[in-house]
Amino acid sequence: MxxxxxxxxxxxxxxxxxxxxxxxxxxxxxxxxxxxxxxxxxxxxxxxxxxxxxxxxxxxxxxxxxxxxxxxxxxxxxxxxxxxxxxxxxxxxxxxxxxxxxxxxxxxxxxxxxxxxxTEMRTGALTAIGAKHLAPSKPRVLGHIGARGTAYWNVRLLDRLFDFEEIRVHSRRKESREPFAERLSADLGKPVRATEDWESCLDGADILVEASRLNEPTPLFKSGWIKPGALVIPYGTMSTLELDVLDGIDKVVVDDRGQMRAGPFGALRPHINAGLIDEDGVHAELGEICAGAKPGRERAEETILFWHRGLPxxxxxxxxxxxxxxxxxxxxxxxxxx
The missing domain is CATH 3.30.1780.10 (ornithine cyclodeaminase, domain 1)
Structure with a gap:
């Protein structure tokens, strides 16, 4: 028995x-x-x-x-x-x-x-490990949109890897973004600035993370804020990216190609629907890079977008x-x- x-x-x-x-x-x-x-x-x-x-x-x-x-x-x-x-x-x-x-x-x-x-920890860790392989050398400035639970771990684990000189955060509600910045400042032992808008948070940052909470796709993340050589990590449920964002991206990395085919949500969903990118246009899955099967960042001037939807x-x-x-x-x- x-x-x-x-x-x-x-x-x-x-x-x-x-x-x-x-x-x-x-x-x-x-x-x-x-x-x-x-x-x-x-x-x-x-x-x-x-x-x-x-x-x-x-x-x-x-x-x-x-x-x-x-x-x-x-x-x-x-x-x-x-x-x-x-x-x-x-x-x-x-x-x-x-x-x-x-x-x-x-x-x-x-x-x-x-x-x-x-859920909160693993999302932040995936963001951080993506940046470990894809970020520019010695990034100085982090711009982060969103203040939900996963956002805390994004900032905490990214700063553990890179020890940023400047961290900016923004969310639409003042009553969430200011306590979020205060908590991070206390936990990280360095100033974290809550900004009034998306542009002052993201413009010119070395790593730009978007973890917003929108009810419908809205192009609030402007392509012009992404400087050459930056790493962009958008993973809000609803897309915030402009359709032309891929024009300035040298390399797209995803957590899983299969998830590009599934569901109505995600940062690049409008771009997939418009025929602007497909699985053949993806450089690699992050796992392939971690396992050494594909290269991560290869040049300082590469501008890279890492889209993760979350892996079981x-x-x-x-x-x-x-x-x-x-x-x-x-x-x-x-x-x-x-």
Whole structure:
């Protein structure tokens, strides 16, 4: 008779108590990207569940498999994350998530994890690792649009890698952007300036990140603000880019080509729909670069755009890291399944 099956449950407080540090987060995400570049992952394009009834939000459903052979673990995973823009009016986070992990060989359930913090950390780590391979040498100025949960980890992990001389942030609501800048200033130990508009945040920055929260595509990100040699990282759900932005871009990198074909959302969706770029126009997936199969930045004057939509493999990698740490520290609950 088969042994009884149990699952590990990690709540939000458990995830907080485990306190993955910056180095652990970056290492887990880069390992998953290397596995992707070596053919050790399955990435299913995300699906969108629209609740209807006039609700300003949707669910993202992410599915994937990671076989990290070098590290000796493998999981299949499904994450469901709600993305509800107006939640702030009720004092709620706009994004809340759950991650389910399974044995990819047998389908046995292994864990259920509060993935709200995972979503924020893994997005910031993907931004930072993209910049590690694609940013100009010694970038001085970071311009960042957006103040949601993922934005904090973008700035924190980017600054860990580059120690910027100047950090500018902006979001449409003053009551969010100023506390955001104050929190970052305190945590990073350096001034972070909240700007009044997009232009004063982005114009002339070495790395330009866009993580806005728009209800519909709006070209607020002007192509003229991108200086030669800069790195542009747009990942808002709704596109903010002008249609001519690709005219000044030398190299486009994505997290997954398959996600270019899926869904109505994303920074380059209008450009794909207009026939301005397709999968053949993409230089590489970031995983190919991390695995050494494709080059990253090759010239100082290259202007590069890195579009990431979020990988289920990133969620799985951080989930795996949390499970390992939880086992070491005796954190979490073991629940009977069968």
């Amino acid at each position: 088969a042994d009884a099956i149990s699952i590990t449950y990690l709540s939000g407080p458990d995830v907080e108590a485990l306190a993955l540090d910056d180095a652990e987060i970056l290492a887990a995400i880069e390992a998953s990207l290397v596995a992707q570049g070596q053919g050790g992952t399955v990435v299913e394009p995300r699906m969108h569940l629209m609740p209807g009834d006039g609700v300003n939000g949707h669910f993202n459903v992410l599915r994937g498999v990671v076989r990290a052979k070098d590290e000796g673990w493998a999981y299949a995973g499904v994450k469901v994350v709600g993305d509800f823009v107006d939640n702030y009016k009720q004092g709620l986070p706009s994004e809340m998530a759950m991650l389910n992990l399974f044995d990819p060989q047998t389908g046995i359930p292994k864990a259920v994890i509060d993935a709200t913090a995972i 493999t990133s969620d799985i990698a951080l989930g795996a890291a949390l499970l390992r740490k939880a086992a070491e520290k005796g954190v979490g609950m073991t629940l009977p399944f069968a």
